[in-house]
Amino acid sequence: MIYVSVIGIVGVPACYGGFESLVENLLDYIPFNVEYTIFCSKKNYSKTTQIYKGAKLKYINIKANGIWSILYDWISIIRSRNSDVLLILGVSGCSILPLVRIFYKGKIITNIDGLEWKRAKWKRMAKYFLHYSEKIAVKYSDVIIGDNAGITDYIDSKYKVSSKLIEYGSNHAKQNNSSEFAKEYLFCEKPYALTVCRIEPENNISDIIKAFESGGNPYPLVIVGNWNNSKYARELYLKYSSFNNIKLLSPIYDINRINFIRCHATVYIHGHSAGGTNPSLVEAMNLGLPVLAYDCIYNRNTTENEALYWRDSEELNKLLFEDLTKIALRMKEISNRRYKWEFIAKKYNKLFNF
Structure with a gap:
């Protein structure tokens, strides 16, 4: 059995954004030899459960977004020290990876999301930290994933590594022509x-x-x-x-x-x-x-x-x-x-x- 810990999302059932939907849909295709443990923010769920779609859920009583996401990811990573694989979604918590590599012998797979440090909403210090976290993620991960060729080309060129292109699914978005919402909209x-x-x-x-x-x-x-x-x-x-x-x-x-x-x-x-x-x-x-x-x-x-x-x-x-x-x-x-x-x-x- 391969034990995979998922780091960096608000949680499942999906209630937030793209990475949450990614994990939600990955759970529909769990191989027989893989067991997921998914870290969730207790702040976002009024009701908690131990198992969801065959995956184990562990809750951390910290917000998963903003500046709190760094500590949230650090705790999730440390609590995953006995796993075989760390699947890290986003780079905000990757600054801890140099320390983790001292004791962690498993595989680290990081999906860096977009080039977060380039976003206009971040101030100078936040941009610096996110750029630094991106560098650390690339250096200390066994596999770097980009969901767009524009991302993987950037990673391969800047860091001289070979990243993996894995895009995003869309077939969970289905036609809904029922009359349930017709009067509301x-x-x-x-x-x-x-x-x-x-x-x-x-x-x-x-x-x-x-x-x-x-x-x-x-x-x-x-x-x-x-x-x-x-x-x-x-x-x-x-x-x-x-x-x-x-x-x-x-x-x-x-x-x-x-x-x-x-x-x-x-x-x-x-x-x-x-x-x-x-x-x-x-x-x-x-x-x-x-x-x-x-x-x-x-x-x-x-x-x-x-x-x-x-x-x-x-x-x-x-x-x-x-x-x-x-x-x-x-x-x-x-x-x-x-x-x-x-x-x-x-x-x-x-x-x-x-």
């Missing part, structure tokens, strides 16, 4: 453009909204995001929440509810400029939505240059008037070929074997 009865993301500067939210600010678009805009999470987000909400053609919704973690909103959309607008293969993008592709993506290497890799791309609000506005039928078909074909959880799980499971 009446806007779904007519065409609309949709964005689902965290409200952060590098996701180009202000440019997306500006493309709809003056009206005259073929569709209204719906954005689902965390509008209370920062000053930047609150200012945008205060300025635009009263616009008739712009609807700003709070985060939605119910998969059936968000799938209902996504599958009724006419077009998906993706503004992320940092990171790798973004979950919300590949999920939209799996639902067969045409994609208008911010023009950067990560989004072009994910969509194989088959989406439509923009760099500012004016370019985005023009793209809204394009014929999007063929784009939708191409996005679905790419998703079927590349972003299935069965394929993703096999790649992870292969890494666990010594």
